[in-house]
Amino acid sequence: xxxxxxxxxxxxxxxxxxxxxxxxxTSHIDSGFVYWYQQLPGGAPKLVIYMTxxxxxxxxxxxxxxxxxxxxxxxxxxxxxxxxxxxxxxxxSTRLSGPVFGGGTKLTVx
Amino acid sequence: EVQLLExxxxxxxPGGSLRLSCVGSGFTFSxxxxxxxxxxxGKGLQWVSxxxxxxxxxxxxxxxxxxxxxxxxxxKNTVYLQMDRLTADDSALYYCAxxxxxxxxxxxxxxxxxxxxxxx
Numbered sequence: 001x002x003x004x005x006x007x008x009x010x011x012x013x014x015x016x017x018x019x020x021x022x023x024x025x026t027s028h029i030d031s032g033f034v035y036w037y038q039q040l041p042g043g044a045p046k047l048v049i050y051m052t053x054x055x056x057x058x059x060x061x062x063x064x065x066x067x068x069x070x071x072x073x074x075x076x077x078x079x080x081x082x083x084x085x086x087x088x089x090x091x092x093s094t095r096l097s098g099p100v101f102g103g104g105t106k107l108t109v110x
Numbered sequence: 111e112v113q114l115l116e117x118x119x120x121x122x123x124p125g126g127s128l129r130l131s132c133v134g135s136g137f138t139f140s141x142x143x144x145x146x147x148x149x150x151x152g153k154g155l156q157w158v159s160x161x162x163x164x165x166x167x168x169x170x171x172x173x174x175x176x177x178x179x180x181x182x183x184x185x186k187n188t189v190y191l192q193m194d195r196l197t198a199d200d201s202a203l204y205y206c207a208x209x210x211x212x213x214x215x216x217x218x219x220x221x222x223x224x225x226x227x228x229x230x
Contacts, residue, residue, distance in 0.1 A: 002154050035216050037155070044205060044223060045147075045155065050216040088155055092215060097169040098145070098157040099217075 003028070004089050004102035011108040012079045020105045022072045022089030028100055034072040035090040036065055039104075045088065049074060076107070084109045112136040112219050114144075114206050119224030122196050130191040130224055132206030140164070140184040143209040145217065146191050148202035148226075156202075160209070161189060173199070196228045 005023045012018040022034065036049035047056055049065040052072065062077045072091075076083055089102040118130040132144060146158040159180040160169045168180045179192040189206060203225050207217035 033215065037217070044220040045207075045217070046220070047216050047218055050210075050214050050218075054214075056218070090155075096171070098160060098171060101155040101157070103154040 002103035003093070003100035004091065006087075006089060006102035006105045008103070009106045009108065011110055012076075013110045014079050014081065016079050017075060017077045018079060018107065020074045020076075020087050020089075020107070022074070022102050024070050024072075024091060024100070027095045028091040028093045029067065029072055030070045031094055032092050034065065034067050035099075036063075036074045037088045037090065039086040039088065041085070048087075079109050081109050083107060112208075114208060114219055114221035116204060116206050116221045116224035119204060119226045121227045121229065122193075123230055124197055124228055126196050126228070127192070127194045128196065128226060130193065130204055130206075130226070132189040132191075132221060134187045134189075134208070137208075139187040141211060144182065144189040145207045145209060146180065146189075147205045147207050147217070147220075148200075149205070149223070150199075150202040153202075158204070159191060193226070196226075198228050200226060201228045202226060 033051045037045040038048045039045045048059050052067045065074045086104045088104045093100045113135045115133045122128045140163045145160040161180045165182045177195045182189040203223040205223045206221045208219040210218040
């Protein structure tokens with residue numbers, strides 16, 4: 001069972017906006033940054049959001065994220081077929097000695 | 111090009127051992143904390159272990175502490191994960207991931223993973 005809680009699935013039609021949520025507690029999300037990783041089918045995870053709201057170079061500005069208290073969210077605007085992937089949130093735990101991950105959300109582009 | 115490449119996975123019997131390797135290229139290997147993250151079939155990501163650039167201060171997740179040992183040889187640009195007393199719960203795809211420098215605390219580079227299967 002993952003430390004951070006994500007919905008197992010999400011979906012949207014091309015061009016729509018989808019939001020993926022991530023919830024935790026005061027020992028991680030509320031006390032630090034949130035990160036989002038995209039895992040395409042058969043591929044390795046890839047960073048799409050760091051320090052809660054920042055996009056690495058090369059990640060489209062259709063991807064945005066935010067945090068409020070012990071919850072965070074990833075928004076993907078203008079959905080494209082290539083966005084179909086598993087998305088994982090992550091944060092650093094003040095109680096553990098490393099990062100904690102959500103269980104992942106499988107995004108389907110209809 | 112910055113790359114990480116894992117190897118050493120395979121089939122091990124319960125109670126057995128395996129040693130994984132992670133070779134880095136395209137960057138100053140000794141400057142980076144390297145982590146191991148695993149993913150059981152059809153499951154999510156789980157952090158396993160980390161080691162600093164100098165090889166000090168190894169850290170472990172609770173499920174593997176006392177059974178796994180992380181080390182590195184910067185002359186070979188390689189981090190190792192020695193896995194002992196393996197159980198079926200250790201079956202997973204094991205990724206090594208580089209922790210970015212500059213205080214952003216993200217995993218900015220991942221390998222493609224090496225598959226570990228523990229079964230009799």
